[in-house]
Amino acid sequence: MEFLLDTINLTELNNYLTIIPVAGLTSTPSIIKREGKVAFIEHMKKIRAVLGTSRTLHVQAVARDAEGLIKDAQTVWEKIDPAVYIKIPTTKAGLQAINYLKHENPSCHLTATAVYTKMQAFLALQSKADYIAVYSNRSENVGVDPFAIIQASKQFVQTNHLATKIMASSIKNVAQITESIENGADAVTCAPAILATALDLAVVDQAVDRFTADWLELYQREELY
Numbered sequence: 001m002e003f004l005l006d007t008i009n010l011t012e013l014n015n016y017l018t019i020i021p022v023a024g025l026t027s028t029p030s031i032i033k034r035e036g037k038v039a040f041i042e043h044m045k046k047i048r049a050v051l052g053t054s055r056t057l058h059v060q061a062v063a064r065d066a067e068g069l070i071k072d073a074q075t076v077w078e079k080i081d082p083a084v085y086i087k088i089p090t091t092k093a094g095l096q097a098i099n100y101l102k103h104e105n106p107s108c109h110l111t112a113t114a115v116y117t118k119m120q121a122f123l124a125l126q127s128k129a130d131y132i133a134v135y136s137n138r139s140e141n142v143g144v145d146p147f148a149i150i151q152a153s154k155q156f157v158q159t160n161h162l163a164t165k166i167m168a169s170s171i172k173n174v175a176q177i178t179e180s181i182e183n184g185a186d187a188v189t190c191a192p193a194i195l196a197t198a199l200d201l202a203v204v205d206q207a208v209d210r211f212t213a214d215w216l217e218l219y220q221r222e223e224l225y
Contacts, residue, residue, distance in 0.1 A: 001181065001185075001186065001187070001188075002023035002024065002056075002165070002167075002186060002187035002188070003020055003021065003022060003023055003187075003188055003189075003195075004022070004023055004024040004025060004026050004056070004058070004167075004187060004188070004189035004190075005022060005024075005025050005026070005189065005190070005191070005192055006025075006026050006027075006028075006031055006169075006171075006189050006190055006191045006192075007025065007027075007031060007034075007191060007192055008025070008027050008031060008032055008035055008038070008043060008044075008047060009034075009035060009192075010046060010047065010050060012192045013025065013047065013050055013051075014050060015192075016192055016195065017050070019195075019199075020195065022055060023055055023056065023187065024051065024055045024056030024057060024058065024085075024187075024189075025047060025051060025055070025056075025057055025058070026058040026087070026111075026133075026169065026189045027044075027057075027058065027059055027060060028060040028087070029060060029062060041079050041080060044057070044059060044076075044080045044084075045080055045081075048080060048081050048084075053083070056085055056109075057080075057081070057083075057084050057085065058084070058085040058086075058087050058111050058131070058189075059076050059080070059084050059085070059086060059087060060087040060113070061073055061076075061086055061087060061088050061089075061097075064093065065093050066093040066094075066096035066097045066100065069088055069093060069094060069097035070097050070100055070101060072086070073086040073088070073097070073101055073108075073110075077108070082108075083109060084109065085109040085110065085111045085130060085131065086101075086108075086109065086110055086111065087111045087113045087133065088110060088111070088112060088113065088129075089112075089113055089114040090112045090113065090114055090115050090120040090121075090123065090124045090132070091114070094112065094114075095112075095123055095124065095127055098110055098112060098124070098127045098128075098129055099127050102127065102128050102129075106128070109130050110129045110130055110131075111129060111130060111131040111132070111133055111167070112124035112127070112129035112131070112132045112133065113132075113133040113135075113169070114133070114135060115132050115133060115134045115135060115149065116135055116138070116139050116142070116144055116149075117144070117149065118148070118149050118152045118153070121134065121149055121152065121153040121156070122152075122153075122156055124164075125153060125156050125157060125160070125162055125164050126160075128162070128164070129164055130163070130164060130165065131164065131165045131166075131167045131187065132153060132164060132165075132166060132167065133167045133168075133169040133170075133189070134146050134149050134150050134153065134166065134167065134168055134169065134180075134185075135169060135170035136168050136169065136170050136171050136172075136176045136180060137170045137171060137172040137173075137176060138170045139170070140176075146168070146176075146180070147179050147180060147182075147183040148183075150166055150168060150180055150183045150184055150185050151183045151184055153166045153184075154166055154183070154184030154185075154186075155184075165186035165187055166184060166185050166186050166187070167185065167186065167187040167188070167189060168180030168181075168185040168187070168188045168189070169188075169189045169190075171188060171189065171190035171191075171194060172194070173194065173197075174194060174197055174198045177190060177194070177198070
């Protein structure tokens with residue numbers, strides 16, 4: 001199971017690297033916008049340096065046509081790192097770009113994103129994308145069950161002996177994380193604030209406070225030694 005972060009904030013990244021086994025980081029123009037107009041290439045190089053080589057970095061292509069998406073991918077690989085996973089939307093142009101890039105270099109790293117339907121998922125899987133990103137919250141907002149898509153995608157992967165990983169993205173609450181995992185997601189990407197919500201529970205704090213109080217009453221110190 002992989003936990004990835006939706007952020008380009010270096011402070012958040014460094015902080016959560018000490019808290020959970022972060023598997024990687026994902027970015028979109030919307031995520032970048034939260035930090036302001038950063039120097040994109042230079043900033044992503046800093047993130048790559050912090051992540052190291054054992055974690056994945058997923059960067060969104062922004063062009064609308066296949067030719068532009070291909071050029072976006074090649075530019076990122078050239079200027080940031082050839083190991084970056086390029087996020088390409090699962091549209092006609094996107095699938096055309098994915099198929100072209102995988103044909104030219106089967107070992108290139110691609111994440112098919114903006115998956116809202118089972119059919120999109122199946123086509124992206126058949127195109128040999130390395131990850132498919134199923135939009136959880138956005139799907140629910142338009143009356144689509146994202147967890148059924150995740151489950152069907154997992155079955156498709158197993159039936160066809162594919163290596164593609166199913167990523168739950170567009171996560172807005174902890175319940176979407178747990179349900180995605182229960183339905184077969186291999187990876188989940190979310191904002192650090194959502195993980196904070198999962199960990200900052202009043203009942204847990206109460207239990208810890210009680211442990212500390214009982215220990216202090218017995219030994220008049222907070223340490224075990």
